[in-house]
Amino acid sequence: MTMSTMKSQFNLQSGAVINGKWHHKHYRIEKELGAGANGVVYLATYQGQLVALKISENGYTVTSEVNVLKSFTKVQGSTLGPSLLDVDDWQSSSKLYSFYVMEYIHGPDLLSFVKQKGEAWVPVLMLQLLSDLEELHKAGWVFGDLKPENLIVTGRAPRIRCIDVGGTTIKGRAIKEFTEFYDRGYWGLGSRKAEPTYDLFSTAMVFIHCAYPSRFSKDGRGLEQLTDKVKKHKNLKCYEDVLIPALQGRFKSASDMRQALLTCSYKQTRSKGNSVSPQTRQPTRKTKRKRHGTTGAIVVILFIGCIYFFYLYSQMV
Numbered sequence: 001m002t003m004s005t006m007k008s009q010f011n012l013q014s015g016a017v018i019n020g021k022w023h024h025k026h027y028r029i030e031k032e033l034g035a036g037a038n039g040v041v042y043l044a045t046y047q048g049q050l051v052a053l054k055i056s057e058n059g060y061t062v063t064s065e066v067n068v069l070k071s072f073t074k075v076q077g078s079t080l081g082p083s084l085l086d087v088d089d090w091q092s093s094s095k096l097y098s099f100y101v102m103e104y105i106h107g108p109d110l111l112s113f114v115k116q117k118g119e120a121w122v123p124v125l126m127l128q129l130l131s132d133l134e135e136l137h138k139a140g141w142v143f144g145d146l147k148p149e150n151l152i153v154t155g156r157a158p159r160i161r162c163i164d165v166g167g168t169t170i171k172g173r174a175i176k177e178f179t180e181f182y183d184r185g186y187w188g189l190g191s192r193k194a195e196p197t198y199d200l201f202s203t204a205m206v207f208i209h210c211a212y213p214s215r216f217s218k219d220g221r222g223l224e225q226l227t228d229k230v231k232k233h234k235n236l237k238c239y240e241d242v243l244i245p246a247l248q249g250r251f252k253s254a255s256d257m258r259q260a261l262l263t264c265s266y267k268q269t270r271s272k273g274n275s276v277s278p279q280t281r282q283p284t285r286k287t288k289r290k291r292h293g294t295t296g297a298i299v300v301i302l303f304i305g306c307i308y309f310f311y312l313y314s315q316m317v
């Protein structure tokens with residue numbers, strides 16, 4: 001949903017210091033990271049550490065987002081959202097504002113990462129996201145506003161993390177915040193009730209968006225249009241057994257969708273391996289091409305192996 005931003009209300013410059021009224025901690029503002037309908041997020045330093053500080057006019061927003069972040073910390077093993085570091089008030093010269101401080105998640109957003117590193121990363125990152133969503137859903141929450149801008153890829157062993165927990169909603173309620181392109185209600189493919197299938201639909205749309213970086217507009221055909229988009233794109237077609245059921249709300253849980261994605265990725269790896277074998281059966285005249293084919297297979301296997309290694313490693317850290 002498009003809403004006006006709070007940017008104009010704060011305008012804190014680099015070097016400004018936010019003093020916490022109750023916990024007496026001092027945060028030095030470095031720069032603005034972004035402004036949304038519910039507040040402004042700044043990069044700040046506290047005792048030499050970079051942190052993200054969100055300040056809002058609306059105390060209710062702060063309380064509600066803090067509650068979500070607190071409940072995230074209780075989700076075992078989940079690294080979905082940033083960890084919560086402090087909650088306090090700040091008395092400016094004119095007014096009292098509420099703010100909270102969270103872990104600064106450093107890295108490019110999903111689309112920038114994929115543009116830089118290649119689309120082969122999309123299924124790997126979606127596998128991670130689905131693991132985290134499974135835990136979140138089990139804890140009784142639905143993320144709601146899943147979109148590439150809210151997904152940051154961080155670390156040397158790339159790990160996907162969500163920022164902006166403003167849309168996170170208790171299961172069974174109406175989704176608090178959404179963005180049309182990733183919202184099943186907008187496409188006429190379901191309600192805005194907070195249930196796991198809502199997030200799985202958005203996950204499929206995020207996957208599709210990675211293949212169509214400039215997105216596309218709705219033409220009124222709903223599922224038929226999205227199915228066409230999946231089938232017509234070479235990087236999506238091989239994942240149609242994951243994407244189409246997710247768009248239809250047919251996966252009961254994130255782990256079911258994850259399992260289907262693993263199966264597709266496995267088939268994909270095998271078919272890439274097989275596609276070079278005809279070349280290896282060429283007559284001796286073509287020995288050079290044969291060597292190219294074998295090298296290609298080794299490169300593909302090594303590449304996929306590396307991605308899985310990074311994925312497994314990132315699961316352990």
Ligand SMILES: Nc1ncnc2c1ncn2[C@@H]1O[C@H](COP(=O)(O)OP(=O)(O)OP(=O)(O)O)[C@@H](O)[C@H]1O
Pocket residue numbers: 033034035036037038039040041052082102103104105106149163164165166
């Ligand atoms: N923990 C964090 N680490 C790094 N960057 C962050 C963090 N939290 C927010 N950001 C940055 O700040 C921007 C604004 O964050 P915010 O949560 O306000 O999102 P929004 O969608 O723009 O706002 P709103 O939900 O209020 O409408 C984000 O787009 C992101 O770039």
